[in-house]
Amino acid sequence: MTAVMERAPGGSGDGVGEGGPGGFRGAVAAEWTKLWSLRSTWWGLVGAFVVMGVMCVILGGAVASNNTNAIAEDDQGVVAVGGIAVDAVDIVQFVVLTLAMLVITGEYSSGSIRSTLQWTPSRARMLLAKASVVAGVLFPVGVALGAVGTAVAYPMLGVWGRFSVGGAVSAALACGVYLALIGVFALGVGAVLRSTAGTLTTVFLLLMVVPMMLGSGGSKVMAHIADSLPSSAGRHFMKGDSVPYPAVAGLVILVAWVVAALWAGCVILRRRDA
Amino acid sequence: MITLRGLTKRYGDRTAVRDLTLEVPAGRVTGFLGPNGSGKSTTMRMILGLDRPTAGVALVGGRPYGALRHPLREVGALLDAKAVHPGRSARAHLVAMARSNGIAVRRVEEVLDTVGLTAVAGRRVGSFSLGMGQRLGIAGALLGDPRVVMLDEPVNGLDPDGVLWVRGLMRSLAAEGRTVFVSSHLMSEMELMADRLVVIGRGRLIADAPVAEVIAGSSRNAVRVRSPRAGDLAALLAAEGVEVVEVEGWDLVAVEVSLERVGLLCHEHGIPLYELSAREASLEEAYMELTGASVEYGAAAGIPAAGAGARAGVAAGLGAVAGR
């Protein structure tokens, strides 16, 4: 037996390990490769742009018709073109979120999470690698979505649109930041819940239904609670609001939600069997 | 080398693996046997850090799996061939795998070639047959040129050609000094492939020994005698405390006695012998006897001696012995 051990196989020294550093960077590279090798990623992105275009046609058209119809109360006057794209994000985000959470829930449903954890046994490293890829992809995608939305809304608004390059750029950047963050948030929730349907339902309730219910109650406390939820915080951030809190505070609240979701995901991943 | 110390896993109130302590040595093929639900896959999942042990530790090369910097370069494992996203191509799966552990991407083509999947490497894994998926899993296990190879039922779904290939592969990996730990339900295959065996039943260690030793330990190793005075010989053997399990006409079968002893006895008493032969138990028989008491999901009939100890297993085994 000692004789055959001469050619010690494996380990890091015999040519196999020329492919890079492994560790966190390796985990990120693997997640990147996995994301782009699935057709669902491409369909999701195409879907996001289509929904953005359609929403901006609808919202832009609505502003124009509200301003010109007989009812005076619904007149909005001249609006920022970029604001239409930001409004459309309310809906578009769900396409993007589905993409982001599938990065983990898709692995649970297919069983491939066991492969992933075999490659990258550290739960925190695995989740942070996924988060990095999700954020890294969704930020430029979000910026592009914001730009496309603005471009579509501009002709729809016509004279009712106020366009400035600075406004359009900051709206697009804000879309990018928000979608990247909310995508990572969905990823964290996915790590906690593991199921695609469960995660989508939870995220939809938290981002859409709960804020609407709280907001319609008319109670001040409820409105405050609604303002502290991630989607409301994100909207105040994107719109550059100063009421109820400055835009930066909206960003801080949003980041806090993202960190909390990732942390919870990490804890659950560590505690539970794969 | 794989080391398990007091490894225990409970799911709720069900204990899947109970206080398993053993060492899987390098340079050998170690077969991992046990009835359905005996805890083989659970043990392997714990070795890979996928399931957390309730108690005890599992070490690979002296370290827990989670502490390995480039785990795929140390341990190549195939647990579940379906643990691949069905929408991804075989090549993309392996490329991602290589990148995760800093393995040169050219290794992907090498292992695809090794397992014979080059032609279909661009196809979605979801369209693969059982055996193709299994080959992809083996490719993944080999990707990092690891010192330790651990495969859960690798020949499951493979064609005869593939089975033969896996056997040769396991032998050559072990000959290179690697640790090879393989589970299977195919006893004939194990007999040909493995040097050592670890047998578990209901999560407990039943045997941890070289294959030859496991077979030698079987009470179904018997001595067959053909003699016109078989009846007299049976009486003589019985008087010496040897268990004679069958006498039928001129044929006699006795267990736990050597050929030499029977031969001498016949000589001393002038009993003519037409045949005196050893009948060695097969691994399958030895395995059945070892695990007879721990089969949980046995069929209603055809499983020998469920619910009894090894001694009782003898009685059931005899039918098979005498019948040949």
Ligand SMILES: Nc1ncnc2c1ncn2[C@@H]1O[C@H](COP(=O)(O)OP(=O)(O)OP(=O)(O)O)[C@@H](O)[C@H]1O
């Ligand atoms: N995630 C789980 N939750 C609850 N029980 C489990 C879980 N995984 C395994 N078990 C139980 O643990 C026991 C051991 O299962 P395991 O899959 O390890 O058996 P096995 O030896 O691999 O069986 P087979 O030969 O059928 O593959 C079984 O009783 C099984 O039901």
Ligand SMILES: [Mg+2]
């Ligand atoms: Mg199993």
